[in-house]
Every structure is written in C-alpha cells, then in structure tokens.
Amino acid sequence: MTLREPDETRLKLRDRIENEILTGAMPPGFRLDEVTLATRFGVSRTPVREALFQLASAGLIEIRPRRGAVVSEVGPERLVQMFEVMAGLEGMAGRLAARRHNGDDREALTEAHAACRLAAETADADAYYYENERFHHAIYAASHNAFLIEQCAALHRRLKPYRRIQLQVMNRVANSLAEHEAVVGAILGTDGEAAERLLRDHIMIQGDRFSDLMASLAERSKRPLG
C-alpha cells in the first residue's frame, strides 16, 4: 500500500480500523481484541465497541456473541457472489446513466476515461487503479439515483482490496481500458441495454479472474510445506 491516506489520526475510529482491514494490515481471520484496539488507539473500550458494531453491519467483521470479533473470511465462492452482485448493480447504473446523463456527467465520464488512458499509456499501475475508481464512480453518479450510488460505492469499496491485487497481479490494464471505451460509447450513445451488458461483463471478468486466483492461492496454501 503506497497510496497515501489523508491524515490518519484525524479520521474517526471506525474508518481507521476499516482501513487496516481493507489494506490487509488486519487479514481475514484476524482477532479484534477490544482492549488491544482501545490501548492502540488511545481510547476506552466503549468507542471501540461502537466501531466494531458498525463494521459488523457493513460485513467487514463478524461478531460472535461473547466470543469476540474477527475479520470476515471471504472465500472464493462468496467473492464470486459479491462480484456477481456488483456486476448487476453496475450494469443497472450503466443502463440508467445511458438514459439520464447530462452535460456534467458526460464531462466527468470522458475526463475520467481520458485519465485512465493516460495512466495506461504511461504504464502507471497505481495511477490506473485510482483513475479506474474515478471512472466507475462517474458512471454511478450519472445514474442519478442517490440510493443506487450509495449501494454501488459501498460494495465497490468492499471489493477494493481484491480488485487491487488483481490489477497488480494480472496484466489486465489494456483489456480493462478497451472495455471502458466501449462502455463510454454505449452511454454517450444512450444505448442503455448495451451499457448494461458491457458493464456487467466488465465486472464479471474481474470476478471470475479473481476467484481463479484466490482458489489457486487457497489450494497452494493448503498443501503442506507448500
């Protein structure tokens, strides 16, 4: 994780713990001890518990009554399911965006796409990762459905670490950019059906690829003396 997050200590406790989970500092299965977290962040157990409840609601951790909290284990199967839902939501956002976009939306979308292309051409993986995020958020915004935007952003955020590893591990930047190109065309051409289909496929490819990766990693780690 080389990307700088702004002013760690200023953030609310909930976000600070969330960051540690999303960046992998607290890996899946990691035990979240209340007193340890409390002393580490210099507060008492009360706000820690409140933060943990919120993270549990978001699905990032699991609280077993009287048995403590652990970072959620996300197996390959569940990951595919999450990407499948993400694909559905993004497809929907694309379909609505194609019908509802206005001048501002078009500008934001083309700008974000141009930034993606630049990052791809300069082979800057970190930059592409960032601009890619901006691109997808531009699509969400163009749907003009605030609730959908929230849902997409929340799930996108949850899938963030996986997408990142995947972009780094696999050489998917070129393909990703080509797919973006087609999506932009469909949206600007007000072809909702095409936008939906293209985006759905765009996301599902990520999901399939990533689950393959995870499955192979899990398989390898199971082997004794790997």
Added chain:
Amino acid sequence: MTLREPDETRLKLRDRIENEILTGAMPPGFRLDEVTLATRFGVSRTPVREALFQLASAGLIEIRPRRGAVVSEVGPERLVQMFEVMAGLEGMAGRLAARRHNGDDREALTEAHAACRLAAETADADAYYYENERFHHAIYAASHNAFLIEQCAALHRRLKPYRRIQLQVMNRVANSLAEHEAVVGAILGTDGEAAERLLRDHIMIQGDRFSDLMASLAERSKRPLG
C-alpha cells in the same frame, strides 16, 4: 398492525427497536432519546447505543453527532430510488433463478405461488401480504447467490412497511397475482431474460404507485388547513 411477532421480549434490543420503526410505532422524524429507550426496555444506555449504531448502519435511523438519533425520513424521491434498486436486484435474482433453479427451488416457488393464489381468492389481504413475501424469498433463494439473497432480503425488509400500506390502500392483489404467474412461467421455462424483465416491472409498478401515493399525501399535508 395485526400480525403477531413472536415473543417480543425475547428478541434482541436491536430488533425490538427495529420493529417499532418498521411497524410505524416510531414514525419518520421520531426522536430516539437514549435514556427514554433505556428505561423503556429496562436496560442501560450502553446497549441502547449499540443498537442505535446498528440501525444507523442499516439506514433506518440517522445519527447526527452530538445531536441525537431520529428515524429516517424517506421522501417520495428516495423511495422511488429504493424501489428502482429493488427492481434491479429482484430482476437479477429472477434471471439467475431461471438458470439455476433445482427441484427444491421449483417446489418452493410453485407452493408459494399457490398459497398466494389461495389468499387472493379468499380476499385475505393479510395472508396475501405474508405469502407474497414468501414467494419473493423463494425467488431470491433460487438464485443460489448467498450474497444476493442477503442484499435482497435486507432491502425487501426495509421496504416492507411501504409495500404493506400500498397493498392495503390500493387494490393491487389481482394484478400482482397475474404478474407472479408470468414470473413463475419464465423461471420454470428457464427464460432468464423474461424473468428479469417481468420482475423488474413487477417491482417498479409498486414503486411508482407508492411514490404517487406518498407524493399526494405529502402535497396534501403541506396545504394549510388541509
């Protein structure tokens, strides 16, 4: 609200408060005072606060820092947006269900549909409301995507009070049943595209109708001296 909920006092605090919100006992805008709730439920403020944080994560209430919690106001616009997303998710569940259903799924679906028909024929609105819920959950389950099932169930639950009022106020039972019939046909016939389209429309009709109702109510309440 005549439907009996099982063993109120046995439920976790979070669910008890949630029920009061969903049933309308705590209407939108209602102020949730911590000490009042604590004394009412016979506990201290600590568990009350934890419950409130969870409800806030689910979107049922809003916590303004240092300024207390209130039941979320859901205006017509946001309601339409939520129904739009529900339509997208249910359509997706239907599409997947058409491709993935097995014997158990078929049985559950046809059984739920038969129960809906019986309730409609006997003009039992409460029963139809309940069986309708079972029918939709059968579709979610047939998608065989655990994450999608969770998302659908959560949003369905959140829209529950609105759907209920709507079914009671408007005479939509007959139309609803006919739409179910078509959906069952599409799913059993493994026609994913049709199932998606039919379900999407089925939900959106609810959303549009309800938002019309709400808008008119809001409009009327704004007029001075009604």
Added chain:
DNA sequence: TCAACCAGTCTTGTATACAAAAAATGGATC
C-alpha cells in the same frame, strides 16, 4: 495415555459515573 473435570484467568456484556457539547431558559436591553 488420554479424556474429563475443575479452578483460575481472560474477555465480553452491561451499568454507572463523569465530561463536554448542544438545547432550553430566563432576564436584560432595545
């Protein structure tokens, strides 16, 4: 040797106490 049990420790869940911020109150002034 191994399983079961019991005491001690640790961790979570809840209550209460205190601090700080927002809201309410009341009085003075214009």
Added chain:
DNA sequence: GATCCATTTTTTGTATACAAGACTGGTTGA
C-alpha cells in the same frame, strides 16, 4: 413586545467498574 446573551439544564460521548460467560492449564481418574 421582540431579540440577544448568559446561565442552567439536558443529552450525548467517553471512561471506568463490575458481572458473567468463555477459554486455559493442570490434575485426576479410568
């Protein structure tokens, strides 16, 4: 009579204390 400011009161946010359920390790019995 209305408005503004200071003070009081209420309410939230946090820390701490206590109770009760889970885990640990060792001991005992078969």
